[in-house]
Amino acid sequence: MQTVKMVVTGPFNSGKTEFIQTVSEIDVVSTERKISAEAEKVKESTTVAMDFGRITVDDQLVLYLFGTPGQKRFDFMWEILSEGMLGFIVMIDSTRPETFREARSILETFRAYAPTPYVVAANKQDMDDAWDVEDMRIALRLENDVPLLSAVARDKESVKTVLIELLTNILNEISG
Amino acid sequence: MALKGNLRDFTITQLLNLVNLAKKTGTLVVEGANQSARITFREGKLAYAEISNEDNGLGAVLHKNKIITRAQYNTISKRAKTISDKELGLMLINAGYVDQRDVIISLQNHFMDILQRLFSWVEGIFYFNPGETPPPDRIPIKMDLENIIIEGSRRLREWEQLQDELPNLDLALKFTDRPGVNIQNLNMSVEEWKVVSYINPKNTIRQIGKAAKMSEMEIRRVVYSLLQAGLVELVRPEGMVRTLPGLDQTMAGKSKEEQENLVNRLIGRIRQL
Ligand SMILES: Nc1nc2c(ncn2[C@@H]2O[C@H](COP(=O)(O)OP(=O)(O)O)[C@@H](O)[C@H]2O)c(=O)[nH]1
Ligand SMILES: [Mg+2]
Numbered sequence: 234m235q236t237v238k239m240v241v242t243g244p245f246n247s248g249k250t251e252f253i254q255t256v257s258e259i260d261v262v263s264t265e266r267k268i269s270a271e272a273e274k275v276k277e278s279t280t281v282a283m284d285f286g287r288i289t290v291d292d293q294l295v296l297y298l299f300g301t302p303g304q305k306r307f308d309f310m311w312e313i314l315s316e317g318m319l320g321f322i323v324m325i326d327s328t329r330p331e332t333f334r335e336a337r338s339i340l341e342t343f344r345a346y347a348p349t350p351y352v353v354a355a356n357k358q359d360m361d362d363a364w365d366v367e368d369m370r371i372a373l374r375l376e377n378d379v380p381l382l383s384a385v386a387r388d389k390e391s392v393k394t395v396l397i398e399l400l401t402n403i404l405n406e407i408s409g
Numbered sequence: 410m411a412l413k414g415n416l417r418d419f420t421i422t423q424l425l426n427l428v429n430l431a432k433k434t435g436t437l438v439v440e441g442a443n444q445s446a447r448i449t450f451r452e453g454k455l456a457y458a459e460i461s462n463e464d465n466g467l468g469a470v471l472h473k474n475k476i477i478t479r480a481q482y483n484t485i486s487k488r489a490k491t492i493s494d495k496e497l498g499l500m501l502i503n504a505g506y507v508d509q510r511d512v513i514i515s516l517q518n519h520f521m522d523i524l525q526r527l528f529s530w531v532e533g534i535f536y537f538n539p540g541e542t543p544p545p546d547r548i549p550i551k552m553d554l555e556n557i558i559i560e561g562s563r564r565l566r567e568w569e570q571l572q573d574e575l576p577n578l579d580l581a582l583k584f585t586d587r588p589g590v591n592i593q594n595l596n597m598s599v600e601e602w603k604v605v606s607y608i609n610p611k612n613t614i615r616q617i618g619k620a621a622k623m624s625e626m627e628i629r630r631v632v633y634s635l636l637q638a639g640l641v642e643l644v645r646p647e648g649m650v651r652t653l654p655g656l657d658q659t660m661a662g663k664s665k666e667e668q669e670n671l672v673n674r675l676i677g678r679i680r681q682l
Binding site: 335364367 | 411412413414415417418419426427430432564573576577580608636642643645655656659660665668669671672673675676678679680682
């Protein structure tokens, strides 16, 4: 039996838990703790450690989805996370440009140190004030060959599309 | 779709960068603490700008640029209420008071002045109205944004802000290939040129800083302005030691076919969800 994992990272409130929950066959296990810092009062509680979801492929292969905020204070987790990792997804809340800077910094850290394929998901595209995906590409300084997808983490088809895009990139990397 | 936000999180320089690279047409409205400004772009170039509570008319602009006297300005203000800037411009040119160059340069200076003031606004909300053109009675111009962006980026001095913008000095830089941008035409400082000469995917930003004898702060600032102007992009340095296990390690001991088979099974399963 083999297990592989994909990491879902991105700023607080970008939709990581939602994304994993939408496709996981188990209830997402979130190691959550209340954070009362003024800046993070957006939600009641926020993921401080990580989310954990599962998709069983067959009796020999299981895919785990790990959600992690990817902030500085969680740096020590990168190493644990990247073991058995196939690729990663950077989630970004398209309606909150104030988080783009942090998203970019998470992305740059990951890109530099995690040598696996990745995709960037411009999440919450169902909302009225979502930024245009191509504007986000520039704001996030993503080169044209970086896969940037419009996403709605609440929508199963959308989540599937993001996962398949990542897997396709992984396949391309393997096939050279 | 919406392009809006707060200047605290997304600076004027970043907005200009966005407009420039996406070659946008439309009007950017910025509402600051005491004033608001409207900046209009055409295909990524500056076309027009105005700021609230001030006379943005051609008469005022020419007077500010010392092209016409105060007396002339007063006369125009009284008499020209009902005529458009376009008509006024033509009248003044035909009457020999000014020439076309004076008009264009004065407008450029006025628009630049507004943008420079915007750079100092730290509070304010912005939104972009796609397709919105300048008021029909005004005279539009056509001005490249790169120099304005570099100028604006120079003002970003605060260490913390720079550190957020450019967290990782161990990345390298490479030139973007954007047609129509000629690096020779940019007003770069000696410092900026020095950095440019070291740009190469083999050199990390940190190494460039050392070679150019700059502090971390200085190199960050220069690299930031080059990034904002869309002249360079960040890349993983060639030959960098990879610190975390990659795909090779996850797939260790598997043939290429087995690896492909594994990924195809994953794709098949997700399709069924
Ligand atoms: N409208 C909309 N809301 C979303 C979407 N994804 C997540 N959300 C909501 O955004 C909030 C934060 O999502 P969450 O998954 O908890 O973010 P996390 O902090 O990254 O784990 C929750 O209220 C979600 O229901 C989406 O695609 N569209
Ligand atoms: Mg969460």
